Amino acid sequence: MPTLEIWLEYASTYSYLTVARVGELARQRGVTLDWQPFFLPPVRDQQQLGFPFPEASAKTAYMWRDLERRARRLGLPYRRPKQYPVNSLQTIRVALLGAREGWCQAFTEEAFRLHWTEGQLIGTDENLGAALLRIQRYHRLLHDINPIQHHLEGDAMALQWGVARGRPGALFDETGITAIVQFGSALCGRPLGLRAVDFVPPPPTQPQPFMDYFGCPVRWSPPVTRLVIPLVNLQMPLQQPDPVLRRLMEEQVDAALAHLPESGDLADMTRRVVANLARHGMPELEQVATELRLSPRVFYRRLADQGMNFRQLRDSSLQQMAESYLLDGRLSLADVSLLLGYTEQSAFARAFKRWTGTSPLQWRRARCAGEPT
16 A cells, blocks of 8 residues: 655644645545654755744735635635634644554644634643643642542543542542633533543443543543543633633632642641641640641541541640740740640640650750750
8 A cells, every 4th residue: 555754843834734634535545644744944044044934915915816816726724813824832742642653643633623713723832731630730739639640541531530549539530621621612612522431430320421421432440540632722811811801810820739748648748737726725636637628527537547646746746836835935835825826824734744754844944954765
C-alpha cells in the first residue's frame, strides 16, 4: 500500500482545504497517510522570512475571499476564525504525540473542523485543558481526600481520583465529576464531548439519567472515579478569558495553598492544624477536619484506619507547644494557658500533669535548674 506524507502547520489557512478531504480520498484509493506536524515560525525566523499574510493587507483580504470561494466550490463548511494568526505550538505538541501513537489523523481532522467550521481557536493558553489542570493543582483548597491526577489514554486524557485515602462515597464522587463537567461546559459554552465516566461506588437503582446527562458510557465499581475527554476537545477556548483576573486569582489561591499542611502524613498534618488553631481556643475535631478540607466523618475514619484518635494527636501537639512556651521565661503560666486554647489556667495545669506527670510550674523549675523531669 503506497504511503503519502502530509506535512502541515496547524495555523496554516489553506491546510484546512487539504485536511478536510485527504482522509476520505486516501481511504478510497488505498493510500496510507503519514502525518508530519511541524511548527513553521522557527523556519521563517531562520530564513528571515516575514509573515506571509500581514494584517489589513490586500494579500490577506484576498486570502480570506479565496478560502471562502474554494471551500464553497469543494462543498466544505467554512467559518472564518475570530482570531488570526494563532499560535499552534501547543496543538502541534499534541499532534506529534498522536503521530507516534497512531491517532494524529483523527486529532488533526477534528482540530481543523473545530477551527474552520465552528470558529474555535486552536493553541490558545486559555483553553479547557489549562482550566482542568488548574482544578488538579488547586483541588486541595476544597478537599484533601484523594488527590486528583491526570494521564493520557491514547488520544484522550483521563482526570481521576482513587481510594487510597478512603472512600468518601457516591455523593462526593458524583458531585465532583458533575461539577467538573458543568464547570468546563460553562467556560467553553458547549458540551465537553466526554468519552467515558467511571464511578467507584456501586451502581444506582436508576443509571440511565447518568448516561443521559454525561452523554457517554458510564461505569460503576471500577478502581478509580474518572472522566475521559478527547485531547482535541481540551483545545476548546474559554468563552471569556481574562488573563489579568486569572493572575490575580492565582496569586490568592497560591498563597492559600502555601498555608495548607503538606499532604501525606495525616498525624503531622493534624498536629500542625491544632497548633495553628490553639491560639483561638481549644481545637475540636470538626474545626481541624474543616481546615484539612475533610468532612468530620471522613477525618475520624482516616485516623481510625491508621490506628490513631484525634484526642491523642491534639494532646501531643498541645504538650509539645506547652513545653516550648514554658521554656520562655517571659511567658506566665496564664499566658501559656491562653496560647494553648485553655480559658482557665487550672484546666491547663490538670492537662499538663496528665501528659507529663508533673505540674507546669514544677516542669519549668526543673528545666530551668537543668534537672531531668
